[in-house]
Amino acid sequence: MAVVPTLPQANASTHSAELPVVLAVAKKQFLIESRSRVKFVVDLFGHLLGLAPMLLSAAAIAPGRRSAGLAAATGSGDAYTFIVLGYAAFIALGLGNNVFDSTGLPWALDDEQRVGTLERNYLAPARREVLALGTALYFVALYLFNIVVLLLVCAALFGMNLQLSAPRLLTASFVLLALVALGVGLGMVTTGLILVAKDSSFVILIVHRPLMLLSGSYFLVTAMPQPFQSLALLDPVTYAVDAFRAVLTGGATLLPLSIELAILTLATILALAAGAFVHHRSLRTLLETGNLGLF
Amino acid sequence: MSAPLANPVATPVLDEGTLGRELRTFYRETIATAKCALQNQARYRGWFVSLSLNPFFLFAPYVFLIQTLVGPHGRFSQQFIALSGYSDPIAYTVVPLIGLGVVNTAFSWVGQLIRIERQNGTLERVLLTARFPSSLFLGRALAHALFVLWFVTIAAILSWLFLGLRLHANVPAGIVLAVIYLALVYGMAFVFASFFLWLEEASTVQWVIWRFGLYALTGATFPIAILPGWLQVIAKLIPLTWLFDLQRRALLRAEPLGAMLPELALVVAMTVAVWTMGFVFLRWTLTHARRTGNLGRY
Numbered sequence: 001m002a003v004v005p006t007l008p009q010a011n012a013s014t015h016s017a018e019l020p021v022v023l024a025v026a027k028k029q030f031l032i033e034s035r036s037r038v039k040f041v042v043d044l045f046g047h048l049l050g051l052a053p054m055l056l057s058a059a060a061i062a063p064g065r066r067s068a069g070l071a072a073a074t075g076s077g078d079a080y081t082f083i084v085l086g087y088a089a090f091i092a093l094g095l096g097n098n099v100f101d102s103t104g105l106p107w108a109l110d111d112e113q114r115v116g117t118l119e120r121n122y123l124a125p126a127r128r129e130v131l132a133l134g135t136a137l138y139f140v141a142l143y144l145f146n147i148v149v150l151l152l153v154c155a156a157l158f159g160m161n162l163q164l165s166a167p168r169l170l171t172a173s174f175v176l177l178a179l180v181a182l183g184v185g186l187g188m189v190t191t192g193l194i195l196v197a198k199d200s201s202f203v204i205l206i207v208h209r210p211l212m213l214l215s216g217s218y219f220l221v222t223a224m225p226q227p228f229q230s231l232a233l234l235d236p237v238t239y240a241v242d243a244f245r246a247v248l249t250g251g252a253t254l255l256p257l258s259i260e261l262a263i264l265t266l267a268t269i270l271a272l273a274a275g276a277f278v279h280h281r282s283l284r285t286l287l288e289t290g291n292l293g294l295f
Numbered sequence: 296m297s298a299p300l301a302n303p304v305a306t307p308v309l310d311e312g313t314l315g316r317e318l319r320t321f322y323r324e325t326i327a328t329a330k331c332a333l334q335n336q337a338r339y340r341g342w343f344v345s346l347s348l349n350p351f352f353l354f355a356p357y358v359f360l361i362q363t364l365v366g367p368h369g370r371f372s373q374q375f376i377a378l379s380g381y382s383d384p385i386a387y388t389v390v391p392l393i394g395l396g397v398v399n400t401a402f403s404w405v406g407q408l409i410r411i412e413r414q415n416g417t418l419e420r421v422l423l424t425a426r427f428p429s430s431l432f433l434g435r436a437l438a439h440a441l442f443v444l445w446f447v448t449i450a451a452i453l454s455w456l457f458l459g460l461r462l463h464a465n466v467p468a469g470i471v472l473a474v475i476y477l478a479l480v481y482g483m484a485f486v487f488a489s490f491f492l493w494l495e496e497a498s499t500v501q502w503v504i505w506r507f508g509l510y511a512l513t514g515a516t517f518p519i520a521i522l523p524g525w526l527q528v529i530a531k532l533i534p535l536t537w538l539f540d541l542q543r544r545a546l547l548r549a550e551p552l553g554a555m556l557p558e559l560a561l562v563v564a565m566t567v568a569v570w571t572m573g574f575v576f577l578r579w580t581l582t583h584a585r586r587t588g589n590l591g592r593y
Contacts, residue, residue, distance in 0.1 A: 038496040042503060049507035053516055054360060060517035061364040061375045061384065069366025079364060205345045209352035219359035223367075225457050228355075 021126045025134020047146050054083050073220050076251035078161040083218045084154045088147045089244040090217035092176045094183035105136045105187035110194050136184045163250040175244045182268040188275025192282035236267030321427045328434020350396035351453045358458050379518040389460045391515035391539040393450045402501050404439045405484035409492045436481040468545035468552045479566045485573030489580040534565040
């Protein structure tokens with residue numbers, strides 16, 4: 001089909017001209033999301049509810065929230081701080097809302113395909129990747145809001161045992177931003193797969209669930225049984241979560257911090273490249289076969 | 296959805312006055328709905344794999360958290376044992392978590408039935424073809440029950456293999472409690488189905504109820520004794536709290552049914568009450584929706 005070459009691409013666009021497009025798409029996504037008011041409130045604050053069962057479990061096991069098992073492994077035995085920081089890092093990846101976990105770039109574009117507006121949106125005079133990034137920007141803002149709310153609420157409710165300094169905060173911020181970028185890359189990969197497979201449950205199973213299971217978001221990777229422990233050590237998110245926690249608590253890390261940060265940086269670059277590639281290829285295939293608007 | 300449902304009730308039933316004929320119609324509608332539900336689900340290629348592994352993926356992180364906190368070989372589980380009365384925190388957690396996985400799929404399959412049909416614009420037609428609207432829910436529940444056994448078996452095997460789940464069970468009590476559990480869960484889904492007709496964002500509400508309400512208030516991963524008094528009262532109003540306790544007693548302490556008769560009677564009464572509410576709510580909700588013209592509106 002001749003559809004692909006005729007779709008508007010970036011031939012006349014510059015990066016500065018693309019910024020308003022990204023912002024406009026992000027605003028459109030905000031307007032869409034905020035129309036469903038219950039879901040919007042859950043997107044904003046539901047992660048706090050999702051934390052409750054984990055903290056209650058910790059309260060039942062760790063007297064005075066101090067876990068001897070945790071202290072033996074990391075040097076920092078505060079179970080609440082351990083759980084909250086891991087949860088925050090996982091939220092940055094875009095998978096942390098335990099109550100409603102199908103909020104993000106892949107599900108947004110899946111919805112567009114389902115209701116039949118995706119093809120029209122991709123006919124807008126802008127690069128398709130830029131349109132996807134605009135949608136992603138809304139969710140990045142949402143995740144960062146979630147993290148700020150989480151940390152503030154937890155600090156106010158029960159206090160957090162943190163070791164704060166400017167270098168530590170800078171490093172933690174870097175980890176969070178890298179996780180956000182990694183999440184965007186993985187989101188683009190997932191989007192490409194969902195649009196082609198037209199079955200979000202399967203893609204969630206092969207992307208979302210393993211990351212949740214293996215990253216040690218609110219548990220110690222070393223407490224996992226085999227083969228999960230070995231698999232977790234192949235997961236870059238594991239090191240990101242570990243680094244984020246260790247930087248803010250002064251606890252021990254699985255690998256030297258510099259190596260964990262290097263792994264995270266490399267994984268982020270690779271995820272963004274893979275995201276751009278898979279997204280581009282899947283859309284090209286869908287346009288060539290005429291399946292983009294088909295659900 | 297309308298085609299497979301339309302067949303069994305295509306003929307007018309106005310002259311069918313006998314109880315036997317009514318029951319046959321009800322039976323045919325239920326079976327047709329079950330078949331239709333399975334056929335629809337078969338469109339999603341990854342569904343079966345997802346169904347097999349998803350529950351384990353969802354609850355394993357909770358178990359890993361427990362393992363993290365109790366330390367290697369449960370060295371630091373003294374407080375938990377004192378609070379719960381069980382020596383194995385992993386089994387204590389896994390048994391209800393598998394049950395909560397069943398709740399989630401039942402709510403999606405049965406509870407969201409009306410909402411999905413309305414969203415797709417087929418609710419009015421489906422209800423016009425059904426002599427007994429409740430057969431739609433029972434049919435969905437029947438289809439769900441066919442794969443629940445698979446779902447629970449896989450989750451139990453994975454938990455045995457990777458999480459060290461070991462049971463000390465009274466098998467007859469376990470079977471009876473599983474049947475009551477399914478009856479209760481489908482009854483709750485039936486109630487929610489009527490309730491969800493009012494809500495445009497039912498799936499979000501379902502997730503909040505499931506991931507917060509049921510995880511946090513039924514004591515699935517912790518003894519409810521740690522909750523404040525007023526929350527314990529709320530927790531005890533949820534039938535699943537009682538059933539999880541009975542399941543643990545049957546599956547982890549091998550207690551026979553005779554030893555838990557008072558609690559069992561309470562749970563059965565709650566289950567009957569839930570089903571009664573389901574029928575009453577459904578009738579009321581559908582009548583109200585027809586009168587206000589909201590049945591096909593989304």
